[in-house]
Amino acid sequence: MSFARPALPFALAAVLLAGCATVSLDEPPKPRAGSGPAASTAATPGPGETRIVPSQDGSFEGEIIGVAAPGSRFAQLQIGMQMLPVQRLIGIPDAQYAHETGKRWIPFYFGTDSRRMITLYRGEGCLTFTGGRDWGGGGQELIRIEVDPSGRCYQP
Numbered sequence: 001m002s003f004a005r006p007a008l009p010f011a012l013a014a015v016l017l018a019g020c021a022t023v024s025l026d027e028p029p030k031p032r033a034g035s036g037p038a039a040s041t042a043a044t045p046g047p048g049e050t051r052i053v054p055s056q057d058g059s060f061e062g063e064i065i066g067v068a069a070p071g072s073r074f075a076q077l078q079i080g081m082q083m084l085p086v087q088r089l090i091g092i093p094d095a096q097y098a099h100e101t102g103k104r105w106i107p108f109y110f111g112t113d114s115r116r117m118i119t120l121y122r123g124e125g126c127l128t129f130t131g132g133r134d135w136g137g138g139g140q141e142l143i144r145i146e147v148d149p150s151g152r153c154y155q156p
Contacts, residue, residue: 055080055141066125066147074124074147083117083129083140093119097156098131115139118154126153 051064055078062079069075073090087093096119115131117140128144146153 053079060141060143062143062145064145064147065153068124068145068147072124073121074127074145077127077142077145079142079145081142083142086127086142090121090124093127094122095120095154095156116143118156120151120154122151123149125149125151 048066052061053064054061057080060080064079068077076089077086096117098115098117100115117129117131119127119129121127125148126144126146127142128146130139130141130143
């Protein structure tokens with residue numbers, strides 16, 4: 001009996017999967033040119049422009065879409081803030097929903113971004129938070145601020 005043949009497909013699959021594992025968990029993902037809205041290079045971004053900004057502690061990057069009016073609730077926020085301090089600062093959202101991300105299905109993914117929580121503040125826009133790990137805990141960090149007084153950013 002030869003065991004080399006049945007093992008060949010498994011060995012080939014292992015090599016292919018190892019070659020696909022190029023994502024570093026130590027570094028935050030960098031925006032790619034031509035994929036989605038470009039980061040603003042102007043000193044004063046326009047109303048619909050996306051800016052990539054570092055979190056409060058610098059451990060990851062988030063998005064700010066649009067410009068919050070001076071003195072508004074969203075003008076007080078920073079990427080990386082936790083959900084509870086955000087709610088203490090600007091109040092309870094008018095609506096919210098959660099959804100799973102594709103990271104939910106990555107084997108051995110232990111990060112806090114397997115779910116997302118989207119909140120709507122009428123007259124201001126939407127905030128996106130990480131939803132935590134699959135088994136609970138972690139997450140609830142502000143990763144996206146979308147200034148949209150019309151509320152079109154909220155699509156459950």
